[in-house]
Amino acid sequence: xxxxxVALTGVSMRFGDFTAVHPTxxxxxxxxxxxxxGPSGCGKTTILRMISGFLDPSSGDIAIGxxxxxxxxxxxxxxxxxxxxxxxxxxxxxxENVAFGLEARGVALADRKRRADELLALVALDGxxxxxxTELSGGQRQRVAVAxxxxxxxxxxxxxxxxxxxxxxxxxxxxxxxxxxxxxxGVTFIYITxxxxxxxxxxxxIAVMNAGRVEQVGTGDEIYDTPASPFVATFVxxxxxxQGRVASVSGGTAVVDTALGPLHGVARGGLAAGDQAxxxxxxxxxxxxxxxxxxxxxxxxxxxERRDLEGSFVxxxxxxxxxRISLHLTNAGAGxxxxxxxxxxxxxxxxxxxxxxxxxxxx
Amino acid sequence: MLLTAAxxxxxIVVPQLRxxxxxxxxxxxxxxxxLVATEIERAYARVFAIDQDLLRAADGAAAPTAPSPFAPSxxxxxxxxxxxxxxxxxxxxxxxxxxxxxxxxxxxxxxQAADRTTYALGNFTGMSRIHAWIFVSTLFxxxxxxxxxxxxxxxxxxxxxxxxxGERVALLMLGLVIPYAINELLRIFSWxxxxxxxxxxxxxxxxxxxxxxxxxxxxxxxxxxxxxFVVMVxxxxxFMVFPIYxxxxxxxxNQIEAARxxxxxxxxxxxxxxxxxxxxxxxxxxxxxxxxxxxxxxxPEIVGRGLHPDWFSQxxxxxxxxxxxxxxxxxxxxxxxxxxxxxVLVVMKLFRVGIRDIAK
Numbered sequence: 021x022x023x024x025x026v027a028l029t030g031v032s033m034r035f036g037d038f039t040a041v042h043p044t045x046x047x048x049x050x051x052x053x054x055x056x057x058g059p060s061g062c063g064k065t066t067i068l069r070m071i072s073g074f075l076d077p078s079s080g081d082i083a084i085g086x087x088x089x090x091x092x093x094x095x096x097x098x099x100x101x102x103x104x105x106x107x108x109x110x111x112x113x114x115x116e117n118v119a120f121g122l123e124a125r126g127v128a129l130a131d132r133k134r135r136a137d138e139l140l141a142l143v144a145l146d147g148x149x150x151x152x153x154t155e156l157s158g159g160q161r162q163r164v165a166v167a168x169x170x171x172x173x174x175x176x177x178x179x180x181x182x183x184x185x186x187x188x189x190x191x192x193x194x195x196x197x198x199x200x201x202x203x204x205x206g207v208t209f210i211y212i213t214x215x216x217x218x219x220x221x222x223x224x225x226i227a228v229m230n231a232g233r234v235e236q237v238g239t240g241d242e243i244y245d246t247p248a249s250p251f252v253a254t255f256v257x258x259x260x261x262x263q264g265r266v267a268s269v270s271g272g273t274a275v276v277d278t279a280l281g282p283l284h285g286v287a288r289g290g291l292a293a294g295d296q297a298x299x300x301x302x303x304x305x306x307x308x309x310x311x312x313x314x315x316x317x318x319x320x321x322x323x324x325e326r327r328d329l330e331g332s333f334v335x336x337x338x339x340x341x342x343x344r345i346s347l348h349l350t351n352a353g354a355g356x357x358x359x360x361x362x363x364x365x366x367x368x369x370x371x372x373x374x375x376x377x378x379x380x381x382x383x
Numbered sequence: 384m385l386l387t388a389a390x391x392x393x394x395i396v397v398p399q400l401r402x403x404x405x406x407x408x409x410x411x412x413x414x415x416x417x418l419v420a421t422e423i424e425r426a427y428a429r430v431f432a433i434d435q436d437l438l439r440a441a442d443g444a445a446a447p448t449a450p451s452p453f454a455p456s457x458x459x460x461x462x463x464x465x466x467x468x469x470x471x472x473x474x475x476x477x478x479x480x481x482x483x484x485x486x487x488x489x490x491x492x493x494x495q496a497a498d499r500t501t502y503a504l505g506n507f508t509g510m511s512r513i514h515a516w517i518f519v520s521t522l523f524x525x526x527x528x529x530x531x532x533x534x535x536x537x538x539x540x541x542x543x544x545x546x547x548x549g550e551r552v553a554l555l556m557l558g559l560v561i562p563y564a565i566n567e568l569l570r571i572f573s574w575x576x577x578x579x580x581x582x583x584x585x586x587x588x589x590x591x592x593x594x595x596x597x598x599x600x601x602x603x604x605x606x607x608x609x610x611x612f613v614v615m616v617x618x619x620x621x622f623m624v625f626p627i628y629x630x631x632x633x634x635x636x637n638q639i640e641a642a643r644x645x646x647x648x649x650x651x652x653x654x655x656x657x658x659x660x661x662x663x664x665x666x667x668x669x670x671x672x673x674x675x676x677x678x679x680x681x682x683p684e685i686v687g688r689g690l691h692p693d694w695f696s697q698x699x700x701x702x703x704x705x706x707x708x709x710x711x712x713x714x715x716x717x718x719x720x721x722x723x724x725x726x727v728l729v730v731m732k733l734f735r736v737g738i739r740d741i742a743k
């Protein structure tokens with residue numbers, strides 16, 4: 021599948037005085053499962069609507085397969101959009117829904133029927149074509165929407181939080197199913213979501229957006245382990261955050277003076293001694309350590325406040341002065357036994373990220 | 384509950400039953416009774432005219448030197464001059480007319496006493512071929528008006544329903560609602576002024592140089608069925624726009640976008656997505672417009688000026704007020720009502736719209 025790549029160059033969108041999307045460059049490879057992740061109002065849906073053609077960018081250009089989409093309406097773009105509420109046609113039968121795009125292209129009735137049946141088989145809805153969408157369950161309707169969009173053989177499938185209306189179990193199931201359909205069809209998927217779990221499990225790459233800007237583009241691991249900004253660090257996954265002032269930076273490692281003493285971490289961005297800085301470390305990378313483990317770096321003594329049982333995992337919440345520290349432990353050994361008391365916790369400098377102060381995701 | 388019962392009884396059941404009853408009464412001596420009634424009417428009119436003359440004569444006698452500037456003074460002076468003889472003559476005539484009224488009223492009472500009213504279908508079967516033809520034509524005309532209204536109103540309703548900004552909606556609503564604050568007759572008359580031979584439309588054509596009004600050219604738009612249709616479409620626009628607007632407004636905008644995204648043309652989006660969704664609204668609008676135009680009397684009477692093909696409503700009107708044959712008028716009105724109801728039910732069946740959909 022060549023020529024299905026999507027390239028945004030300097031694309032921005034303004035509504036009056038409000039800038040929904042600041043000039044953005046993005047390249048999405050052919051056959052990629054690409055997610056745009058961000059809180060509501062960050063401009064991700066605006067980007068999707070610009071790619072699908074319902075909005076014209078205020079500046080910049082969108083090209084699909086090397087062809088500029090300027091001046092091409094949504095009905096003539098090689099894209100198909102799956103709406104958040106699916107927008108199935110309630111008065112048509114399931115197969116008519118699926119075949120609607122073919123009908124619009126003037127495909128003969130017999131061919132439409134045959135193609136609709138094939139697509140319904142692809143999404144495991146064989147034999148359901150004669151029903152009305154309202155007679156199907158939420159997950160089935162979801163699959164009808166996918167089949168309807170795939171029927172027009174789009175180069176790019178755009179998905180606008182299509183799973184948000186489903187319950188958790190079904191959502192997890194549909195994640196796997198969508199990923200599977202994407203792999204089998206080779207269509208480029210651009211997936212909009214505010215749910216980091218969805219983005220991390222399904223995507224080849226993720227763009228994290230905040231306030232109209234793409235803050236980071238990378239694989240799930242890159243986003244999770246080496247966030248580019250405090251916003252990305254706090255929006256994706258859980259974080260322990262320590263505030264302080266940079267004492268020294270050398271060889272990619274920064275030492276930050278905090279209320280709990282100096283903390284070491286990997287320096288991100290340009291940092292200099294004396295700067296206000298934030299140290300981030302994931303709860304599952306903080307561990308309980310012995311008081312005399314011989315290591316002096318990144319050690320904090322704290323009081324256990326609460327222990328939340330999640331089943332195979334345990335969340336441990338500790339407090340050291342004003343600083344809260346959370347730990348994510350497996351429910352075995354110390355994770356099972358520690359319920360209260362004063363404990364020493366620690367983490368490796370390589371697991372901590374040090375960044376200059378910036379906008380932090382509010383939860 | 385009581386209120387509803389009173390409402391249904393007073394406003395629906397009693398008048399309808401009365402009309403239906405009248406429709407089936409065949410007056411055996413209908414012709415003579417009608418004649419007598421007409422004569423009584425004439426005699427009363429004569430008495431009234433004589434009274435007026437007497438008053439004028441009295442005025443002339445009392446103030447011959449100061450004639451009212453509003454009265455035609457020479458004639459009033461003339462009658463004033465001849466007042467004694469003339470007054471006497473008028474008095475005599477009045478007495479005669481009053482005597483005639485007494486006589487006629489006695490005769491009428493006699494007729495009514497002897498009246499053997501029977502229930503029969505005579506009022507229906509007695510419908511003339513011409514009236515039957517007018518009846519069928521009227522249903523066809525009403526259908527034309529309904530179709531024209533739909534064609535005119537659907538784009539408007541769609542535009543209003545899909546307008547994004549609140550201001551635009553408000554403006555369009557005002558543009559449609561404010562005309563309805565004006566009396567229907569006034570609106571019809573204003574259309575007559577537009578469509579007249581010396582009217583605004585011809586004036587506009589004249590200004591464009593298409594016709595020369597000074598040379599007596601000009602199209603007489605009024606007094607044609609086309610003009611009646613135009614006026615009716617205008618008169619009933621709201622009844623068509625609002626139901627359609629209401630249903631389109633409930634359509635999920637995403638469905639329109641989805642259809643567009645899947646490559647559908649504007650025409651196909653309307654045909655496959657918007658129109659099916661708006662069907663109940665269209666049905667309501669069509670039913671209302673059809674009923675109203677089939678029963679409309681003002682528009683064909685005023686715009687048509689008797690020069691265009693008659694509408695059945697005009698025939699009914701004349702049965703009542705010119706032929707004084709209320710029974711047959713009732714029968715005709717009942718026929719029209721039944722035909723309309725049947726027509727509406729057939730149309731609903733054809734469009735597969737249920738009462739339930741309309742009630743939504």
